[in-house]
Amino acid sequence: MKLEQLYxxxxxxxYRNPHRRGLREPYDAEVHHVNPTCGDEVTLRVRxxxxxxxxxxxxxxxxxxxxxxxxxxxxxxTDLVVGRTVQGSLSTLDSFLALMHGRGEVEPDxxxxxxxxxxxxxxxxxxxxxxALLGWMAFKDAVxxxxxxxxxxxADAP
Amino acid sequence: MxxxxxxxxxxxxxxxxxxxxxxxxxxxxLDSGATSQRPRQVLDAERAFIEQHNAAVHRGAHQLAEEATxxxxxxxxxxxxxxxxxxxxxxxxxxxxxGINLVSYALTNAASAGPESARFAVxxxxxxxxxxxxxxxxxVPWQQLCARTGATLRWFGVTDDGxxxxxxxxxxxxxxxxxxxxxHQSNVLGTVNPVPTVARRAREVGALTLVDACQSVPxxxxxxxxxxxxxxxxxxxxxxxHKMLGxxxxxVLYGRxxxxxxxPPFLTGGSMxxxxxxxxxxxAPPPQRFEAGVxxxxxxxxxxxxxxxxxxxxxxxxxxxxxxxxxxxxxxxxAIDGVRIIGPTAADARGSAVSFVVAGVHAHDVGxxxxxxxxxxxxxxxxxxxxxxxxxxAATVRATFYLYNTLDEVDxxxxxxxxxxxxxxxxR
Numbered sequence: 022m023k024l025e026q027l028y029x030x031x032x033x034x035x036y037r038n039p040h041r042r043g044l045r046e047p048y049d050a051e052v053h054h055v056n057p058t059c060g061d062e063v064t065l066r067v068r069x070x071x072x073x074x075x076x077x078x079x080x081x082x083x084x085x086x087x088x089x090x091x092x093x094x095x096x097x098x099t100d101l102v103v104g105r106t107v108q109g110s111l112s113t114l115d116s117f118l119a120l121m122h123g124r125g126e127v128e129p130d131x132x133x134x135x136x137x138x139x140x141x142x143x144x145x146x147x148x149x150x151x152x153a154l155l156g157w158m159a160f161k162d163a164v165x166x167x168x169x170x171x172x173x174x175x176a177d178a179p
Numbered sequence: 180m181x182x183x184x185x186x187x188x189x190x191x192x193x194x195x196x197x198x199x200x201x202x203x204x205x206x207x208x209l210d211s212g213a214t215s216q217r218p219r220q221v222l223d224a225e226r227a228f229i230e231q232h233n234a235a236v237h238r239g240a241h242q243l244a245e246e247a248t249x250x251x252x253x254x255x256x257x258x259x260x261x262x263x264x265x266x267x268x269x270x271x272x273x274x275x276x277x278g279i280n281l282v283s284y285a286l287t288n289a290a291s292a293g294p295e296s297a298r299f300a301v302x303x304x305x306x307x308x309x310x311x312x313x314x315x316x317x318x319v320p321w322q323q324l325c326a327r328t329g330a331t332l333r334w335f336g337v338t339d340d341g342x343x344x345x346x347x348x349x350x351x352x353x354x355x356x357x358x359x360x361x362x363h364q365s366n367v368l369g370t371v372n373p374v375p376t377v378a379r380r381a382r383e384v385g386a387l388t389l390v391d392a393c394q395s396v397p398x399x400x401x402x403x404x405x406x407x408x409x410x411x412x413x414x415x416x417x418x419x420x421h422k423m424l425g426x427x428x429x430x431v432l433y434g435r436x437x438x439x440x441x442x443p444p445f446l447t448g449g450s451m452x453x454x455x456x457x458x459x460x461x462x463a464p465p466p467q468r469f470e471a472g473v474x475x476x477x478x479x480x481x482x483x484x485x486x487x488x489x490x491x492x493x494x495x496x497x498x499x500x501x502x503x504x505x506x507x508x509x510x511x512x513x514a515i516d517g518v519r520i521i522g523p524t525a526a527d528a529r530g531s532a533v534s535f536v537v538a539g540v541h542a543h544d545v546g547x548x549x550x551x552x553x554x555x556x557x558x559x560x561x562x563x564x565x566x567x568x569x570x571x572x573a574a575t576v577r578a579t580f581y582l583y584n585t586l587d588e589v590d591x592x593x594x595x596x597x598x599x600x601x602x603x604x605x606x607r
Contacts, residue, residue, distance in 0.1 A: 024551045024602065059543060059559035060573040086573050088543035152543060
């Protein structure tokens with residue numbers, strides 16, 4: 022496996038020009054995730070539109086410190102989930118997780134993962150999988166908290 | 180120094196150094212600071228012990244039990260001699276981390292262990308002093324000790340050039356100080372700390388000292404050759420087997436005899452007792468008091484073989500060799516635009532760990548490009564997160580050298596860093 026297969030142009034593009042970077046208001050939940058083995062961190066906010074089963078992801082904003090793989094993966098994440106239903110975004114997340122945990126044996130579906138297919142090579146480097154998943158796991162956590170917060174508000178309503 | 184060591188001959192003793200990685204590239208192993216490779220002599224010693232003498236030590240009266248006990252205690256004696264202490268002062272632990280925890284829990288237990296242990300008791304108003312350059316292993320246990328006992332944690336800072344800031348030595352180490360714990364040689368910066376100076380001040384105020392010797396005992400110093408723990412003037416020291424050509428799963432705690440004799444145990448159970456009744460127990464003298472359960476025997480034998488190996492090569496020659504490698508690495512890495520060395524840039528009072536960052540390329544990515552060329556380095560915070568924060572960094576690339584590394588491997592590192600710059604488009 023060549024270095025170029027790991028660091029595909031798509032990854033380097035997202036790394037150099039990350040999408041939706043920066044922390045924005047308003048948001049429903051903010052999480053801070055770290056990768057304890059390397060010290061990389063991400064602060065990530067999620068804003069949902071409406072709630073219940075038709076909730077959609079209105080915005081994902083973030084501030085991250087990390088390697089090209091983790092920065093690019095978070096950038097790609099925002100492309101894939103913003104504007105989607107919460108359920109749809111979590112299903113895409115499952116596909117990305119399956120790809121990353123596939124040790125290079127999983128064939129990615131470009132229709133589902135779009136630019137995310139570029140990370141297929143990362144799955145061959147077990148030590149880098151956590152880099153690619155840093156932002157994604159933060160998103161999963163933030164969505165769960167946003168949904169919980171929405172449910173609480175719902176419960177408080179008269 | 181008589182004559183330099185024969186690297187080619189040494190490399191022939193390390194089977195792993197002949198393998199290739201990442202599609203046929205020769206392995207350039209620059210991660211001995213994390214774990215070192217083992218020579219055939221160490222593996223042979225372990226195998227011979229297991230094939231001929233294996234039994235549980237310090238129990239049983241059959242011939243194998245006698246031979247195993249002899250092998251274990253002979254290992255202790257040789258390792259103790261290697262670091263200039265007596266064998267009764269040397270406790271085998273699982274690793275260096277366990278050795279530090281052993282002391283921190285002995286201090287905790289001292290409060291309830293009777294009058295002979297009173298001098299170890301820690302409580303509110305007492306202070307533990309560490310440094311900002313500690314490995315987490317010599318940091319978190321002391322935070323936890325303070326949390327358990329109400330003592331206060333204080334620490335020495337680090338100067339911009341990566342040296343221990345001792346300007347406030349007398350203000351930090353005072354009558355309130357119970358224990359000072361510091362590293363002999365930083366696993367990130369390479370800095371060799373003036374341990375005797377700190378130990379002298381600690382003695383003045385009646386504080387104990389513990390030195391983390393994980394990065395010094397394996398490598399020696401240019402000045403003294405092997406590290407003599409007794410000469411450092413410290414009360415406790417720890418080091419680990421796997422960083423000095425020995426097996427993993429064995430570490431060493433040195434404690435001054437007089438202290439070990441009055442210190443309460445940490446782990447309790449079999450092997451460490453004197454007398455057991457249903458109502459209560461008394462404990463064996465040291466070092467057995469601190470070695471509960473059936474100990475790791477073949478690992479002790481392997482570590483003693485590693486010590487024998489290093490002794491034959493000569494620690495003065497090991498240190499000289501590493502000094503030449505680190506001098507070259509510092510020179511050649513510093514010559515690259517965009518590379519910043521974290522730690523002393525001159526090779527004096529310095530070991531062979533070289534950590535650096537490359538402008539515009541994250542340490543992980545530098546490491547990946549190096550790995551692609553077969554060069555194995557460490558990337559991340561190297562279990563010294565507060566130290567990285569001190570320098571405003573999340574991660575660095577770290578190369579560490581040992582007796583089997585060559586100047587050509589320094590060049591491979593330097594070329595790999597240039598390639599990373601080219602690959603990520605930050606070369607100038």
